[in-house]
Amino acid sequence: MQKLLAYPAHLANASASLFIFASVLVALGVSTGLEYGLVRFGVQDFQKEELLRYGVPGLFVGAVILAPVIETFLGQHLPIVFARLLGARPAIQFAAGSLPFAVLHFDAGAGGISAGITGGFILAFAYLTFMPQSKTKAFWITAAIHSVINLVGTAMLVSELP
Numbered sequence: 001m002q003k004l005l006a007y008p009a010h011l012a013n014a015s016a017s018l019f020i021f022a023s024v025l026v027a028l029g030v031s032t033g034l035e036y037g038l039v040r041f042g043v044q045d046f047q048k049e050e051l052l053r054y055g056v057p058g059l060f061v062g063a064v065i066l067a068p069v070i071e072t073f074l075g076q077h078l079p080i081v082f083a084r085l086l087g088a089r090p091a092i093q094f095a096a097g098s099l100p101f102a103v104l105h106f107d108a109g110a111g112g113i114s115a116g117i118t119g120g121f122i123l124a125f126a127y128l129t130f131m132p133q134s135k136t137k138a139f140w141i142t143a144a145i146h147s148v149i150n151l152v153g154t155a156m157l158v159s160e161l162p
Helices: 002-014 016-040 049-054 057-085 090-104 106-130 135-160
Strands: none
Touching: 016 090, 016 106, 016 135, 049 106, 057 090, 057 106, 057 135
């Protein structure tokens, strides 16, 4: 796991913005491919209209501002910090920071499953990459990645509206 984190750590030290951009691109690409595969295997997609029950402004606030902060705290920060307190190896910390996030998204059909698995992986990876610099930086970089991913998803959903 340490070797796996070495290159992203180098990129993170060079530019947090570049790290965020690269993480978002990877997450969106992998998630899209995984969702396509799940749909092809017959996994139903979530009724996205439910996301708009509070309108576009409500969706934006919930998905782009609130969810990234709350889910980063519950999905990456708490599990990883707890695992570290127990002396867990980095691989266990990674699992602790990715699995809860993934599972929370499994009830949202193919898109939720793909976003949960990919997001859990990318966000735990980001948190662990920045953790040596500071927990605060790890938290906010991870939340920023999550926010940008959700911003793209929100924009795509809104663009499909009649």
